[in-house]
Amino acid sequence: MSARALSGIRVVDAATLAAGPLVATWLGEFGAEVIKVEQPGGGDPLRQWGAQRDGVGLMWKSLGRNKKSVTLDLRQEAGRELLRELARGADVLVVNFRPSTLAKWKFDYESLAAENPGLVLVHVTGFGAGGPKSDRPGFGTLGEAMSGFAHLTGEPDGPPTLPSFMLADGVAALNATYAVMMALYHRDVHGGGGQLIDVNLIEPLARLIEQPVLTYDQLGTIPGRTGNRWEISAPRNTYRTKDGRWLAMSGSAPTIAKRALRAIGRPELTEDPRFAEAQQRLRNAAEIDRLMAEWIAERTLEDAMAVFERAEVAAAPVYDAEQLLADPQLRARETYVDVPDPDLGSMRVQGPVPRMSATPGRVEHLGAAVGEHNDEVYGELLGLSEDRLRRLRAEGVI
Numbered sequence: 001m002s003a004r005a006l007s008g009i010r011v012v013d014a015a016t017l018a019a020g021p022l023v024a025t026w027l028g029e030f031g032a033e034v035i036k037v038e039q040p041g042g043g044d045p046l047r048q049w050g051a052q053r054d055g056v057g058l059m060w061k062s063l064g065r066n067k068k069s070v071t072l073d074l075r076q077e078a079g080r081e082l083l084r085e086l087a088r089g090a091d092v093l094v095v096n097f098r099p100s101t102l103a104k105w106k107f108d109y110e111s112l113a114a115e116n117p118g119l120v121l122v123h124v125t126g127f128g129a130g131g132p133k134s135d136r137p138g139f140g141t142l143g144e145a146m147s148g149f150a151h152l153t154g155e156p157d158g159p160p161t162l163p164s165f166m167l168a169d170g171v172a173a174l175n176a177t178y179a180v181m182m183a184l185y186h187r188d189v190h191g192g193g194g195q196l197i198d199v200n201l202i203e204p205l206a207r208l209i210e211q212p213v214l215t216y217d218q219l220g221t222i223p224g225r226t227g228n229r230w231e232i233s234a235p236r237n238t239y240r241t242k243d244g245r246w247l248a249m250s251g252s253a254p255t256i257a258k259r260a261l262r263a264i265g266r267p268e269l270t271e272d273p274r275f276a277e278a279q280q281r282l283r284n285a286a287e288i289d290r291l292m293a294e295w296i297a298e299r300t301l302e303d304a305m306a307v308f309e310r311a312e313v314a315a316a317p318v319y320d321a322e323q324l325l326a327d328p329q330l331r332a333r334e335t336y337v338d339v340p341d342p343d344l345g346s347m348r349v350q351g352p353v354p355r356m357s358a359t360p361g362r363v364e365h366l367g368a369a370v371g372e373h374n375d376e377v378y379g380e381l382l383g384l385s386e387d388r389l390r391r392l393r394a395e396g397v398i
Contacts (some may be wrong), residue, residue: 004031005359009184012037012086013067014074016044016095018166019201020124021063022173023180024094028066030363032092035377036067036368037083043069043370050296052342057367061341062349064367071371071398078397080105085382088115092168092180098137099129109196119194120183122176128200143168143201148209155227168201175204208386213384235260235284235292240320245301246318249292249308254278256314261288263311266294269319299379374398 006027013024014037021044023038028034038044047060073079084107087093095107102108102123106203109121123129126138144150144162154161176199186192206213212223227239233252240246251257258270268277269291274284281288297302301317308315325336325348337351344366352361378384379398392398 003359005356005361006031009033009091010089011035012090013096014072014083015094015124017049017096018063019172019176019199020094020096020122020167021046022324023124023176024067024092024171025063025065026173026352027092027180028069030356030359031361033245034067035086035090035373036064036069036340037074037086038069038370039074040073040371040398047367047370054257054285060349061344061347061366065339065349066364067368068373068377069243069368069371070374072187073397074105076395076397078392078395080107082114082378082382082392082397083107084112086377087112087119087173090116090119091184091379092120092122094124094176095351096124098135099123099125100135112192117193118187120187120197121179121194122180122197124172124176124199125133126201128199128203133261138167138201140166140172140201143172143205146202147205148212149205152209152212152225154221154225156225157215158225160225162227168205171208172199172201172204175199189290207251229285229289231282233283234281235288236285237289237292237294239296241296241301241304242298243300246391247296247301247315249306249313249315251281253314254281256312257288259279259311259314260292260308260315262308263313264291266291270271337363339366 008029009032011024011027011032011034013021013034015021015024024034024036025031027302036044044047044060044064047057049057050059052058074080074083093112095102097105097107112119112121125134126142127133127136127384140161142166144330145160147168149167150160150162153163176197179197179199183195183197187194194295216222228248235249235251236256238246238248249260250262258276260277261267261269273280275281275288299307305315305317317323326328330336335350336348338346341345347366349363349366351363359376375389378389378392379386384392389398
């Protein structure tokens with residue numbers, strides 16, 4: 001068995017739905033012990049998200065990987081006290097309570113750090129602490145709208161377009177995960193204490209979409225929707241092939257753009273000032289786009305890709321899920337792994353990203369049953385007596 005990068009780190013995941021729990025999922029893939037706190041009965045609402053098989057949520061099975069599930073009713077003071085007990089022995093606590101709830105329940109950083117000075121508290125909210133919207137409920141959809149993403153996505157004459165997957169949650173979770181690693185590095189290498197990580201669903205995605213802000217700030221113009229085209233790259237679009245498939249292409253680097261023109265039989269355009277120089281090529285992007293679309297439309301996906309691959313053009317087929325699983329490159333890398341599961345028999349999920357040579361991540365198991373690890377965590381880890389456990393069960397706390 002390979003070494004685990006985060007062995008010895010304990011994470012308590014007391015968040016719900018996507019962004020917060022994703023942080024704990026990624027830490028768990030690389031060896032952290034993750035204790036997932038769920039409401040007694042139905043558990044995390046994520047269990048009911050999306051596609052189900054025989055009543056089992058498929059998204060939950062993947063996002064709940066490697067986690068121990070315990071139940072805990074945080075609406076009761078006895079439940080909140082039990083979470084504080086878990087936090088006293090944790091390295092990381094992930095929550096997504098509203099700021100007012102955090103303070104009312106005494107899960108603010110100052111209260112928790114008084115009992116565990118080394119704790120890293122990850123607080124994920126819709127709008128972030130402070131400001132007039134800080135206590136409003138927020139989901140990824142609002143982050144995708146307010147970050148500027150939806151404004152830029154879609155056809156020029158169409159409506160702003162939202163993604164059909166948890167984009168803002170995922171970007172926020174990635175942001176928070178590397179923040180956790182920086183906080184642990186500061187604590188364990190530099191001898192500092194723990195700290196509060198304040199992440200919302202707007203700012204991490206907005207950081208990736210900063211160019212329109214820079215443009216407006218310096219030029220006074222507001223970029224709009226351009227479909228699949230992009231004002232910094234030509235050719236750049238998705239193109240329909242003769243057999244009804246789709247192909248994507250990017251000419252971000254000048255050398256790649258010129259290869260694409262040669263590949264479609266137009267080498268003379270690589271010497272034409274309208275297309276040879278980067279800024280001129282962008283001004284004539286519509287013409288390049290038309291030439292590419294016409295050439296690709298006369299060929300099947302297989303034939304077009306064969307030409308582009310020989311010419312080392314940056315092009316790729318547009319995959320659906322079936323094609324993604326069948327891709328020879330991803331199969332060779334074992335990107336998707338088949339994991340045994342007591343509810344589903346087995347399920348293919350994407351393995352840990354990134355790949356690490358000395359301390360690789362792994363999927364040990366998929367999402368557990370609600371409260372499956374109550375006895376292990378409360379009895380063995382916290383050392384609660386049988387009498388106390390019986391009272392907590394009788395009172396509906398766990």
